[in-house]
Amino acid sequence: MKKCLFAAVLFFTAVCAFAQESVKGYYVSATGQKKEGYFKYTDFTDVSLLRFSESEKGDYQKISSENVKEYGVGGRIFTKLLVDIDADGGSNKLALSKEADYVKKEVYLELLLKSNVSLYVNTVSDNEKFFYKQEGDVRYIQLVYRRYKLETGQEALNTEFRRQLAQNFLCKGESPQVYAKTAYSRQALTDALKHYNDCTGHTSEIPKVAKEKSDSHFALLGYAGVMFASNKASTTDYNFSATDGALAYRAGVEVSFYNEYKGLSFFGRAGFDYMDTEVTGTYAPGGSSVYTFKDVYKVSGISADIAVGPRYSFSVNDEKRIYIDGTIGILVPLGTKVTMNREMTSSSVSSSTGWSVDAESGAYFSVGAGYYITEKISAEVRYIPKRNYLENYINTSFNNSGVTLNVLYRLM
Known part of the structure; x- marks a missing residue:
C-alpha cells in the first residue's frame, strides 16, 4: 500500500511539470494599435476564448472581438x-x-x-x-x-x-x-x-508555427470539504441494523488533464478523510421479551482517499462554468478502528462484550456537479452511495454514504 501511495504522489508531481500556461503573441486593435504580450493557452482559432496579458505572469484579460482586427500567436x-x-x-x-x-x-x-x-x-x-x-x-x-x-x-x-x-x-x-x-x-x-x-515562378512563405506541447494541459488544485454522512451498522447474526448521521471532513489535491475549449477532461484526486462517529441500536434477538441487546458501533480515524474519473464542462456566457463528473475510488484506512460494544440486559442479569478491528480498504464510486466561481475558485457537491469499512466481513458491515460539499482552489 505504501508503494501505491508513493506512485500516486509521484504521478501528481510529474504531470504538473508539463503544464503549459501561456504563449507569446500580439494583437492589433480596431484603431491600429499593436500590443505585444502573452495569450493564455486555449483554442486560438476562437477569438472569444482569448485571454491576453502584457506580462507572462500578469492578469490575463478577455479581449473583445470588436476590438481585434488581427492577432498572432506562436x-x-x-x-x-x-x-x-x-x-x-x-x-x-x-x-x-x-x-x-x-x-x-x-x-x-x-x-x-x-x-x-x-x-x-x-x-x-x-x-x-x-x-x-x-x-x-x-x-x-x-x-x-x-x-x-x-x-x-x-x-x-x-x-x-x-x-x-x-x-x-x-x-x-x-x-x-x-x-x-x-x-x-x-x-x-x-x-x-x-x-x-x-x-509559375513565385516564392511561397509558410508561417513557422511554434511547436506546441499539446492542446491539453494540467491543473493542480487543492480541496477541502465536509461530508454530511449517513452511517449504517448491521449484522445478519441477529438481523440488526441501525443508522445515524455524522459529519466527516476531507482535504487533498486534484490533478486534472483538460482542454480549455473542449468539454471532456479527466482528473485524479488524492486526499484524506477524517471521521469520528457512533451508531447505536437496541433490539430484542428473535423477538425475545426476556432480554435486549444494545449495540454501539464506533468508527474513528483518518483514511487515504484516491479517486479518478471523467468530467464534462458546460459553457455559460462563452465560458465553461458548470461541470458534472463521476469517479471510481478506493478508501484506505490509516489506523482507523471499528469497535463494537454489546450490552445485554434482562430482568435478572446484564453483561457486555465487544471487539475492535482495523477498518478495511474498499472501492466506491461517486458522482458530482460543480461551478467555477472564479478562474481559481470552484465549489462542488458530490454524492457517494456507499463505502464499507468492513468490506471482507461476512456477517457485519459498516456502510458510510452521503453528500459532500467541497471548495477547490487552483494552485497552478
Missing part, C-alpha cells in the same frame, strides 16, 4: 476580413443542400500560405473552410466543400473545390485530373497551391 496569424462565406458546409459539418449558401460576414482567416496565390482557413468548432486570394485581387474566395443529405437520407459530397483548383491553378501541361484526389485539408491544399506558385 507564429500563427489571424486577420479579421469581410468575406462571402458558405453558411453551411466545411470539413466537418453536414449541410442540407448541395449548393453553397453564401452570406457576407466578418470572420477571422488564418494565413496558411503567402504567395502570388495565398491560402487561408476559417475554423469554427473544428469545422474548416478554406479561402484563396490572388495577388492584385481584393477578394478572398472560398474553396467549396460540402457534405450534404440527399432526399433518401444518404450522405453525398460536393467537391466543387477540385473544379475551382483545376480551373484556376493548373501548371503548363497539367491535366485537371491532377486535383482529382486532392483532400480538403490544410496540408493537401497548401501543397497544391505551393506547387502552382512554384511552377
Whole structure:
C-alpha cells in the first residue's frame, strides 16, 4: 500500500511539470494599435476564448472581438476580413443542400500560405473552410466543400473545390485530373497551391508555427470539504441494523488533464478523510421479551482517499462554468478502528462484550456537479452511495454514504 501511495504522489508531481500556461503573441486593435504580450493557452482559432496579458505572469484579460482586427500567436496569424462565406458546409459539418449558401460576414482567416496565390482557413468548432486570394485581387474566395443529405437520407459530397483548383491553378501541361484526389485539408491544399506558385515562378512563405506541447494541459488544485454522512451498522447474526448521521471532513489535491475549449477532461484526486462517529441500536434477538441487546458501533480515524474519473464542462456566457463528473475510488484506512460494544440486559442479569478491528480498504464510486466561481475558485457537491469499512466481513458491515460539499482552489 505504501508503494501505491508513493506512485500516486509521484504521478501528481510529474504531470504538473508539463503544464503549459501561456504563449507569446500580439494583437492589433480596431484603431491600429499593436500590443505585444502573452495569450493564455486555449483554442486560438476562437477569438472569444482569448485571454491576453502584457506580462507572462500578469492578469490575463478577455479581449473583445470588436476590438481585434488581427492577432498572432506562436507564429500563427489571424486577420479579421469581410468575406462571402458558405453558411453551411466545411470539413466537418453536414449541410442540407448541395449548393453553397453564401452570406457576407466578418470572420477571422488564418494565413496558411503567402504567395502570388495565398491560402487561408476559417475554423469554427473544428469545422474548416478554406479561402484563396490572388495577388492584385481584393477578394478572398472560398474553396467549396460540402457534405450534404440527399432526399433518401444518404450522405453525398460536393467537391466543387477540385473544379475551382483545376480551373484556376493548373501548371503548363497539367491535366485537371491532377486535383482529382486532392483532400480538403490544410496540408493537401497548401501543397497544391505551393506547387502552382512554384511552377509559375513565385516564392511561397509558410508561417513557422511554434511547436506546441499539446492542446491539453494540467491543473493542480487543492480541496477541502465536509461530508454530511449517513452511517449504517448491521449484522445478519441477529438481523440488526441501525443508522445515524455524522459529519466527516476531507482535504487533498486534484490533478486534472483538460482542454480549455473542449468539454471532456479527466482528473485524479488524492486526499484524506477524517471521521469520528457512533451508531447505536437496541433490539430484542428473535423477538425475545426476556432480554435486549444494545449495540454501539464506533468508527474513528483518518483514511487515504484516491479517486479518478471523467468530467464534462458546460459553457455559460462563452465560458465553461458548470461541470458534472463521476469517479471510481478506493478508501484506505490509516489506523482507523471499528469497535463494537454489546450490552445485554434482562430482568435478572446484564453483561457486555465487544471487539475492535482495523477498518478495511474498499472501492466506491461517486458522482458530482460543480461551478467555477472564479478562474481559481470552484465549489462542488458530490454524492457517494456507499463505502464499507468492513468490506471482507461476512456477517457485519459498516456502510458510510452521503453528500459532500467541497471548495477547490487552483494552485497552478
